Amino acid sequence: IIFVPCDRPGVTQGPAYEKAGMAADKNGDIWFENVRVPLWYRACGPGDxxxxxxxxxxxxxxxxxxxxxxxxxxxxxxxxxxxxxxxxxxxxxxxxxxxxxxxxxxxxxxxxxxxxxxxxxxxxxxxxxxxxxxxxxxxxxxxxxxxxxxxxxxxxxxxxxxxxxxxxxxxxxxxxxxxxxxxxxxxxxxxxxxxxxxxxxxxxxxxxx
CATH class of the missing domain: 1.20.140.10 (Butyryl-CoA Dehydrogenase, subunit A, domain 3)
Known part of the structure; x- marks a missing residue:
């Protein structure tokens, strides 16, 4: 589980899905191209x-x-x-x-x-x-x-x-x-x-x- 800021270089977000009309939350596609983050952005660790x-x-x-x-x-x-x-x-x-x-x-x-x-x-x-x-x-x-x-x-x-x-x-x-x-x-x-x-x-x- 790695936290990646949405404005990180290489992160691209697509538009929100229509999802059959549900608007309680928004989801869409996210693409990562050679994205780098510091090691401590990992939430847990091996096994966790x-x-x-x-x-x-x-x-x-x-x-x-x-x-x-x-x-x-x-x-x-x-x-x-x-x-x-x-x-x-x-x-x-x-x-x-x-x-x-x-x-x-x-x-x-x-x-x-x-x-x-x-x-x-x-x-x-x-x-x-x-x-x-x-x-x-x-x-x-x-x-x-x-x-x-x-x-x-x-x-x-x-x-x-x-x-x-x-x-x-x-x-x-x-x-x-x-x-x-x-x-x-x-x-x-x-x-x-x-x-x-x-x-x-x-x-x-x-x-x-």
Missing amino acids: DAKYYGEVVSLGNMGSIAFAVGVMLNIYEKLQEYVSRKTYRGMPLKENDAVAGVLADFAATIEAVRIIGYQCARMCDRQDLYGPRWSPEIVARARAHRYFAADRALEAIGKVMNLMECFGSDRDWDVEKHWRDIKMVQLWLGGKQLSQMEVARWFFECETL
Whole structure:
């Protein structure tokens, strides 16, 4: 892990990605051409760089779960308004049993993902019980929690968008924006496939992945 000032000779930065509309932070391409920095710009040292990178990954996955929960809670507020205001056969849409089933599944997903998030936070916080945040075990477990949470959130939000019909894809309601936000949560920190490889590597003691 080496700190490189952005104005260092040889450093070139590209424009920020559009990232499906997410503007919480900005990312882009960076090129290095014969860039030199003093030795003390290295953050850690031999054996420690990978260790602390693992810690960043664990904490990043924990934060991603919190992000997914926040997205679903905001959609819950939008959905509550929609199914309470829209009527079907003279009654609020939420009083239809088929609709109520979708609403219940969405609420259940929120509750389950929140529990997963609390457990991930506990693992990262209680190193005396679970071991260092940078250990392959905690990295694998945090990755498993994150990609499972994002997948379940995406499935649940898709059902909500279908239930809301044209309003589900209407940008004024923000639901489709949140759906795209969850797609970004799936992609960062190496994406789902890298997460799967790290999870399988630790839980099944893979030797070639």
